[in-house]
Amino acid sequence: MDEEYDVIVLGTGLKECILSGLLSVDGLKVLHMDKNDYYGGESSSLNLNQLWKRFRGDEQPPEKLGTSKEYNVDMIPKFMMANGALVRVLIHTNVTKYLNFKAVDGSFVYNKGKIYKVPATDVEALKSSLMGLFEKRRLRKFFIFVQDFEESNPKTHEGMDLNKITARELISKYELEDDTIDFIGHALALQIDDAYLDQPAMAFVKRVKLYAESLARFQAGSPYIYPMYGLGELPQAFARLSAVYGGTYMLNKPQCKVEFDANGKAYGVTSEGETAKCKKVVCDPSYLSEKVKKVGKVARAICIMSHPIPDTNDSHSCQVILPQKQLGRKSDMYLFCCSYAHNVAPNGKYIAFVATEAETDDPQAELKPGVDLLGPVDEIFYETYDRFEPTNCPDADGCFISSSYDGTTHFESTVVDVISMYSKITGKALDLSVDLSAASAAAAAAEE
Template identity: 85%
Template sequence: MGLFEKRRARKFFIYVQDYDTSDPKSHEGLDLNEVTARQLISKYGLEDDTIDFIGHALALHLDDSYLDKPAKDFVERVKIYAESLARFQGGSPYIYPLYGLGELPQAFARLSAVYGGTYMLNKPECTVEFDENGKAIGVTSEGETAKCKKVVCDPSYLSDKVQKVGKVARAICIMSHPIPDTNDSHSAQVILPQKQLGRKSDMYLFCCSYAHNVAPKGKYIAFVTTEAETDQPEVELKPGIDLLGEVDEIFYDIYDRFEPCNDHEADGCFISTSYDATTHFETTVKDVVGMYSKITGKVLDLSVDLSAASAASEE
């Protein structure tokens, strides 16, 4: 980014930082419910590469359709990135659990037990049971049936109630060094915008390491993913893999993506969508929040004051 572009970008980021929905003075005469992201960006004369960076790496948009939509969501996404970056003071807006993502369901299992929940792990051949009206009434495995009124599952359990919407190309890479040009970071995320790759979708790189207790001492694990446009993951993922440097071993995979097509009110089945190519879990969280509302009939309120909650727990 050249000197003049840095100045233009700085002015844009100052606008985003100062923007307050409840304070019209901070809007600088712009109604972001009417002005598109493209129109807002054009005011600052940002270059295409800068727009790609802000839109895809900061705001985490999956494509460029956001440019022709009201700018308010775009600005709020960039603000969330900046606020997250400032909150943890670790040089990153992201947090990642030690021992890997498996710690999240494990923590849920413990919390579930506190409230009377029961966990049964590694149960084979689970079959959802339905009554004569097609309503889910239980799940059977090894001759035992757990009765229920609602079933929450991923697409693999109810293949006749989901539809294929795409496929993901993925490479899992074992390395003995961090990703080059990342200041020797033990963890990193790199987003390659689709336009710069000549693709229809972005490419994502994620790296974690022995520092997170997910690999042996001195080893790093990198994932390269994208929405598959062919049946050749080795070719499609090459731009991302080329950024990794020397790789000890690499594993390629392509898997289908599904989304539910059932009437959850009629059959009592709440099915998640498959994981997509993103590595930041933004789409996954949106799916979970949406499922919560469908299951409970309530809107999930995540507006809790974390600082106040932390202070209360220490008292």
């Protein structure tokens, strides 16, 4: 413990483990500590006994649910976009060799009381039952524009500067209806609110294009992939990477206290009477609660079921997005489902989550629209957790604090935070221009 490190990372949540791996690969001397005796922190996966202990205390799970060890229930359930930033990080670091992935069966959107498959290409637009014939044709034209669009080729811009016009102005050119705009923005571009409509259209088009390209990568029913045995595998894989590059790991280290000098700059971390010195500290909000502010609260339901979500084509794994306007809310609601097909539950069992940004103090009532779409459930657990963001100045105190995980069922916002933190810590951009064929190979191997 009395050694000196470039960076001490506190907490083994996914964000912290990715950063630990990236920094070790860069040649920095990293010490990674966690007050818990397991990897994953808030983003760990629990077996059935651990799930019951967390929510039901000393109660024992019913035998009909199967054996405890066959469950891997994610506490922060999220899918990965097949062409997305997290997959690029996995390939950049070669972490794919520690993991097996499987494509996610379906991606759906809730509209006027029903669940529909999300159309993401011009061909799917014409087949979709989500809209009428004339709207299908208008949407098809929009999709063709997005598919053909290349930022470096002005011929594909149709005379528009997407860095100057807003997403709203671009969409108005295609005369799309409000419900169509709703699902494009929230189920394809994965926006969490409608603020994007009045921002430059470039980012919006890139996100829709990313969805379509990810969908095409595996020719599956969705653009998402998900690791076998659940997301708890991810933090451990990045921890392994860090160790390969010389990172040191210490679990079960109680009361990790960040030490500050007279100028308020972090110089080390003390645990069990010993202080390890460092130049920078990376941590989740729980380690420096005085340097974060509460910015929201996530409400969620965790369900064990014996069937897939109805109206999702019997998908063993899927995402359903319920756009805010469809529910008369300020924020979207997300349904996430995976099953024994991804080795996260015994044969015949499904794990479903319903999550949203909490707008009341009654998660049960608030989540009802999503829970009602699940059909009968064997067991259901409700909870809320607070979301925090850092308020400190890392240049002044040497502390780099991650933001809490939001209620979305995809990793796009998570990786944005990681990449931003990496740039602040190292002073350089993370190069994610990688060959995505490695991801295809990893997923294909998992499918066999």
